[in-house]
Amino acid sequence: xxxxxxxxxxxxxxxxxxxxxxxxxxxxxxxxxxxxxxxxxxxxxxxxxxxxxxxxxxxxxxxxxxxxxxxxxxxxxxxxxxxxxxxxxxxxxxxxxxxxxxxxxxxxxxxxxxxxxxxxxxxxxxxxxxxxxxxxxxxxxxxxx
Ligand SMILES: [Cu+2]
Numbered sequence: 001x002x003x004x005x006x007x008x009x010x011x012x013x014x015x016x017x018x019x020x021x022x023x024x025x026x027x028x029x030x031x032x033x034x035x036x037x038x039x040x041x042x043x044x045x046x047x048x049x050x051x052x053x054x055x056x057x058x059x060x061x062x063x064x065x066x067x068x069x070x071x072x073x074x075x076x077x078x079x080x081x082x083x084x085x086x087x088x089x090x091x092x093x094x095x096x097x098x099x100x101x102x103x104x105x106x107x108x109x110x111x112x113x114x115x116x117x118x119x120x121x122x123x124x125x126x127x128x129x130x131x132x133x134x135x136x137x138x139x140x141x142x143x144x145x
Contacts, residue, residue: 047071051145055079060132062086068140074125081117082107088134094142095129097122109134 048056048067054076059066063086072078082092093106097120105120122128122144132138 050078050080051076055081057081057083058092060084060086060090060092060138062088063090063132063135063138065092065130065132065138065140068130070130070140070142072122072142072144074144075121075123077119077121079117079119080107081115082110083115084110084112087112090132090134090138092118093131093133094120095131096126097128106133 046067047069048058049071050056051071051073054073055078056067056070058070058080060082070080080092082090084090089109089111091107091109093104097105099105099120105118107116107118110116122142125144128142128144130140130142
């Protein structure tokens with residue numbers, strides 16, 4: 001094999017792998033940009049106001065809620081929908097309030113891609129803690145007024 005032929009043989013696989021890698025890099029870039037868009041929202045959680053609509057949707061990721069403060073009106077039924085966009089199991093557990101049957105106000109632990117809606121009524125004004133039963137760092141508060 002002469003030197004020129006050797007160069008061609010060594011360059012071709014490199015060129016091939018460059019061609020193969022180009023779409024992968026592009027895909028990675030697109031995914032990275034998508035992540036940046038999501039991270040562009042204010043960190044540390046935002047407020048979900050259910051005082052007029054009586055309904056809120058909370059998105060759980062690994063490991064935080066997109067809405068860490070939920071405002072509700074006293075004596076009005078509230079529907080909280082939890083959607084899990086993370087990969088771990090998460091739930092939404094409201095402390096200090098019980099359902100009429102004495103059970104805790106909480107969603108089940110739901111898996112990635114799952115959604116669950118619970119309904120409850122807060123009958124006393126105040127601030128109540130919210131937590132995920134698996135992740136101690138996943139917290140929030142519910143303000144009833
Ligand atoms: Cu969790």
